[in-house]
Amino acid sequence: MNSIYKILLLLALCICHAQSADPLGQFCNTDTNITSGSKISANIDHLLSSLVSRTASNGFTATSYGQGQDQVFGLSQCRGDVGSTDCASCIQDAAKQIRQRCPNQADARIWYDYCFLRYNNKSFAGQVDTSFGIFYWNVDNVSDPDNFNKYLGALMDEIKKQAVEPKNEGLGKGETKVSQFVTLYALVQCTRDLSPLDCAQCLAIAVGNFETFCNNRKGCRVLYSSCYVRYELYPFFFPLDSNSNMADTRMAIVYP
Known part of the structure; x- marks a missing residue:
C-alpha cells in the first residue's frame, strides 16, 4: 500500500x-x-x-x-x-x-x-477505492454478542444484495428485531459509478472491518471513497422515528 x-x-x-x-x-x-x-x-x-x-x-x-x-x-x-x-x-x-x-x-x-x-487530477470513475477510510464506532458493547452478530450478519447480507441491484442505485437498507425491545438498523451505499461487482467488493471490504474496529459494538460506520456502511440500534435513515434519541457516544479513527 x-x-x-x-x-x-x-x-x-x-x-x-x-x-x-x-x-x-x-x-x-x-x-x-x-x-x-x-x-x-x-x-x-x-x-x-x-x-x-x-x-x-x-x-x-x-x-x-x-x-x-x-x-x-x-x-x-x-x-x-x-x-x-x-x-x-x-x-x-x-x-x-x-x-x-x-x-x-x-x-x-x-x-x-x-x-x-x-x-x-486523475480519472477515478468506476474504480474501487478503499485506500483511505474513516471508522466510527460506539464505545458501548452489546449485551449478547453472539445473538447480535448473528442478526447483524444476516441483515448485512440482505442489504448488500439490495445495493448491487441496478434499480437500487447502490443503496441497501433495512432493520431487524434482535430481541423484544431491541431493533437493529443498517444502511449500505456504493457510489453510482461502480459496477455491481465492484460495489459488492467494496461493501465486502467495508463490512470486513467490523471485526477489527467495531467488534460487538452497538454501532459502527465505515466510510470509503467508493462505499459507505453503517449500523445502529436506533433509526438513522429516513423516514426517521420522531421519538428516537439520535445522540450516542462514539470514537472515531481515520486510517489507511
Missing part, C-alpha cells in the same frame, strides 16, 4: 450529532500539491460549481473540467434516502469546506452524514 496513506489519527471521545455543517472527515493528498501558475485550482472551482448545481436533482454527479494536464475529475453523491433539499444543502457545504480544508491539493475527499464529494 502506498506509504502516503500510512497515517493514523485518533480522535477524542465525543457526543456526535449528525449535522450537514460538520464533516465526518476529509482527506487532502499532500502528494498532489498544486504548483504555482497551474490552472488546476481554477478548474477545481469550476468543477465544484458544476457538482453543486447538478447533484441535488438526482443525488449523484460525476463529471470533469479542463483539458490536458490541468483537467480535474469530480464526483458527488448524497445518501440515497436523503431528500433533495438536504442533499443540496450538504453538497453546498461540502464544496465550500473541501476548498477551505484542502486548498492546495488536487486530490481531496470530504465525507458528511448526508453526502460525499471528491475531486482529483
Whole structure:
C-alpha cells in the first residue's frame, strides 16, 4: 500500500450529532500539491460549481473540467434516502469546506452524514477505492454478542444484495428485531459509478472491518471513497422515528 496513506489519527471521545455543517472527515493528498501558475485550482472551482448545481436533482454527479494536464475529475453523491433539499444543502457545504480544508491539493475527499464529494487530477470513475477510510464506532458493547452478530450478519447480507441491484442505485437498507425491545438498523451505499461487482467488493471490504474496529459494538460506520456502511440500534435513515434519541457516544479513527 502506498506509504502516503500510512497515517493514523485518533480522535477524542465525543457526543456526535449528525449535522450537514460538520464533516465526518476529509482527506487532502499532500502528494498532489498544486504548483504555482497551474490552472488546476481554477478548474477545481469550476468543477465544484458544476457538482453543486447538478447533484441535488438526482443525488449523484460525476463529471470533469479542463483539458490536458490541468483537467480535474469530480464526483458527488448524497445518501440515497436523503431528500433533495438536504442533499443540496450538504453538497453546498461540502464544496465550500473541501476548498477551505484542502486548498492546495488536487486530490481531496470530504465525507458528511448526508453526502460525499471528491475531486482529483486523475480519472477515478468506476474504480474501487478503499485506500483511505474513516471508522466510527460506539464505545458501548452489546449485551449478547453472539445473538447480535448473528442478526447483524444476516441483515448485512440482505442489504448488500439490495445495493448491487441496478434499480437500487447502490443503496441497501433495512432493520431487524434482535430481541423484544431491541431493533437493529443498517444502511449500505456504493457510489453510482461502480459496477455491481465492484460495489459488492467494496461493501465486502467495508463490512470486513467490523471485526477489527467495531467488534460487538452497538454501532459502527465505515466510510470509503467508493462505499459507505453503517449500523445502529436506533433509526438513522429516513423516514426517521420522531421519538428516537439520535445522540450516542462514539470514537472515531481515520486510517489507511
